[in-house]
Amino acid sequence: MTMHTVPAAAVRSAEARVAGYDWQALAEEMSFYGCAVMEKLLTSEECREIAGRYPDESHFRSHVHMARHGFGKGEYRYFRYPLPELIGGLRTALYPRLAAVANDWNERMGIAQRYPDEHAAFLKQCHEQGQTRPTPLLLQYGPGDFNCLHQDLYGDLAFPLQVAILLSEPDKDFTGGEFVLTEQRPRMQSRAEVVPLRQGDAVAFAVHNRPVQGSKGSYRVNLRHGVSRIRSGLRHTVGIIFHDAK
Ligand SMILES: O=C(O)CCC(=O)C(=O)O
Numbered sequence: 573m574t575m576h577t578v579p580a581a582a583v584r585s586a587e588a589r590v591a592g593y594d595w596q597a598l599a600e601e602m603s604f605y606g607c608a609v610m611e612k613l614l615t616s617e618e619c620r621e622i623a624g625r626y627p628d629e630s631h632f633r634s635h636v637h638m639a640r641h642g643f644g645k646g647e648y649r650y651f652r653y654p655l656p657e658l659i660g661g662l663r664t665a666l667y668p669r670l671a672a673v674a675n676d677w678n679e680r681m682g683i684a685q686r687y688p689d690e691h692a693a694f695l696k697q698c699h700e701q702g703q704t705r706p707t708p709l710l711l712q713y714g715p716g717d718f719n720c721l722h723q724d725l726y727g728d729l730a731f732p733l734q735v736a737i738l739l740s741e742p743d744k745d746f747t748g749g750e751f752v753l754t755e756q757r758p759r760m761q762s763r764a765e766v767v768p769l770r771q772g773d774a775v776a777f778a779v780h781n782r783p784v785q786g787s788k789g790s791y792r793v794n795l796r797h798g799v800s801r802i803r804s805g806l807r808h809t810v811g812i813i814f815h816d817a818k
């Protein structure tokens with residue numbers, strides 16, 4: 573078993589969970605708007621369990637204070653391999669669903685690259701390119717914190733969709749702190765999208781580019797995502813990024 577292999581039982585259980593969603597509807601949402609919400613991907617107990625890992629350094633390979641890098645304010649930690657089974661299982665199970673969307677996008681954007689059907693095969697490509705470090709992360713924001721608009725690119729090889737799961741309950745654990753996306757359109761003004769999430773909901777969204785169907789064919793837009801200022805309380809999220817990092 574290599575370091576990035578997820579136990580088969582964890583993958584099967586995540587696949588069963590993922591199969592409960594209407595993937596045709598989700599794929600259409602992603603293609604129309606650049607994002608789609610999977611409601612209640614995690615239970616509140618699972619959310620609490622994952623968020624509760626934040627203080628325990630043994631789960632993580634590194635710790636980032638966002639203000640030190642100009643990324644915003646707040647902090648996050650990248651998980652180590654092996655990932656927690658729930659996160660690793662979902663990373664493996666979500667990948668093929670999103671790869672179908674990613675391959676359709678590449679075709680529409682005239683990009684020759686196609687993503688393999690299985691996450692293990694894609695990770696192998698990352699590792700062969702020297703992108704070997706795990707990218708799933710746990711984020712923690714307090715009052716006044718925010719996450720500047722950004723793109724999670726960690727090397728030349730980038731999977732074009734990613735997932736973020738809200739672990740805290742809006743209006744109870746925190747206020748403010750909306751997940752936001754902006755879409756920069758060629759020679760046009762940018763479009764913003766605010767994604768309403770409850771505890772346990774996951775948003776799948778475009779990392780950088782996606783095609784938009786216009787009246788005269790398809791054009792390419794450039795997306796960024798971030799989090800508006802937390803007004804009160806504590807907000808945790810887990811981010812699932814499918815490419816590994818240099
Ligand atoms: O905290 C959030 O909702 C966004 C986190 C983020 O930037 C990510 O998961 O890549």
Ligand SMILES: [Fe+2]
Pocket residue numbers: 722723724797811
């Ligand atoms: Fe991000």
